[in-house]
Amino acid sequence: MFPHVTALVFILLAFLVARDNALLNGLLPDLDDLLPTLDLSLLQPAAADEAPISPSQDPFYATPTNISSYREGEIVRDRLLPNEIKSGPTTTYTAGRVYQYMYRSRDSTDNPAANVATLIVPPGPANNRTLLSFASAYDSPNPDCVPSYAIRPGSPAPFGALSVDAMQLSVALDRGWYVVTSDYMGINGAFPAGRQMGFAILDSVRGALSSRARSTTGLAADARWAQYGYSIGSFGSGLAAEMARSYAPPLSRGALVGSALGGTVPNGxxxxxxxxxxxxxxxxxxxxxxxxxxxxxxxxxxxxxxxxxxxxxxxxxxxxxxxxxxxxxxxxxxxxxxxxxxxxxxxxxxxxxxxxASQQGVHGAPDTPLYVFKGARDEISARADTELLVDTYCGANASASVLYEVNTVAGHADEQLLGAPAAYDWIAGQFASGGGGAGTAGCARREVSLFSMSAAEILSFYGLAAAVDMADRLGIPFALARRGWVRISKAKLKLSTSLRDHRLAWTG
Missing domain, CATH: 1.10.260.130 (434 Repressor (Amino-terminal Domain))
Structure with a gap:
């Protein structure tokens, strides 16, 4: 749910060129100090890949006639894909392994349904006892826009608007987490049928933890899992958290260490x-x-x-x-x-x-920790709806663990970019503590500011390659030198028309 995606990208770019940008002048240290050397190989666009077959034409996505004979979460068919996945609009990421599987789930009217998920193994040292369910905000009823297809290089579908989701997914892999991302709106694109989303996410985790998947990926049988979802991804993940205790008890308390839900859209x-x-x-x-x-x-x-x-x-x-x-x-x-x-x-x-179909808080209160983050100026979904949801969760469960943070100056798209670093750190803390990390007990609320994040934090989280990739996509020129970025004068910084026409969240 990202109509102002260019505003999101501009925030990142504004941090990187702040010395010459009147909006943030003087707030950043010299990037030469942050980046004494720059590996230019990181900035090369990925080689073009042969376009994969679209789901509407790929037999792998065909629902078998005997789908009802499978157990929920059971794998119907699977395959290994090339290890390259998208990490941005034009760049790729080399994973350790990319494993795709069809599994049985349930639709919103409780009928058996087939669904597809992609389980990605980190490339380097990995913790096979940590699994992140990443719910991409793909907002589409078109079956050829599902994440399992969009994540593949050569696919014309973006993995989230401007492939920002792909960029954030690769950050999770860099942390050594296994990542599963499901086509949680179903093979046919039932956007935004919420019950189906919750079932699909939970069953994708069941599939990932099955012996069939583990024998191929090395994921541990006792792996704990967490969720990350933004916008419609927070809706699907939120419903999975609500429904886990009743629909998939083994995946609830003790297994699900926490859910980070951002840009929440709880009321259809x-x-x-x-x-x-x-x-x-x-x-x-x-x-x-x-x-x-x-x-x-x-x-x-x-x-x-x-x-x-x-x-x-x-x-x-x-x-x-x-x-x-x-x-x-x-x-x-x-x-x-x-x-x-x-x-x-x-x-x-x-x-x-x-x-x-489009209401959170009606399927029970999650019995696992939540981190909810929201832009106060969210133009897609009102802050008041999220406040009510948090109140509902905290009022319905005496042992609720909810940390709710509001970015006082961010809109919907802005907060996806700015809220992710803190959300990932919270998830890391939940993995480390098994869901009982500091600050998770009870219900806590606090306000944060866009400017509370340092340039070093933004830069270290997203990396230069992603910044250059998105800048190129928007037609924003950057000059590079052997030592970091060459600062660009305002006279030479030409924003695209679409970017210039968008009102930035902090301008009021």
């Missing part, structure tokens, strides 16, 4: 009201298409409301990858394309479906 109805005609307009077109795949009654409602004349507009705007959906949907009001307009929100079908 609020999401519709806040984004119609605004920044996240494309999300709503995608949601009608995706929910129609998950619920027959919602499909009938959509058919009656949009009619054959308007449905092509929904497909044009919302049936693409996250970047195209965002671009085509900005400023569009989905209710202008529905017969009942906003009144559709109050129909019995809409209320029934969304209360279960």
């Amino acid at each position: 109805t609020s999401l519709f009201l806040q984004n119609a005609g605004g920044a996240g307009g494309g999300l709503l077109f995608s949601a009608f298409l995706g929910l129609s795949k998950a619920y027959a009654n919602f499909s009938a409602l959509f058919a009656a409301e949009a009619g054959p004349a308007r449905r092509p507009t929904f497909v044009y705007v919302g049936d693409n990858d996250v970047e195209v959906n965002n671009r085509r949907g900005v400023g569009r009001d989905v209710f202008d394309y529905l017969q009942s307009g906003r009144a559709v929100l109050f129909s019995e079908t809409f209320r029934t479906v969304t209360s279960g």
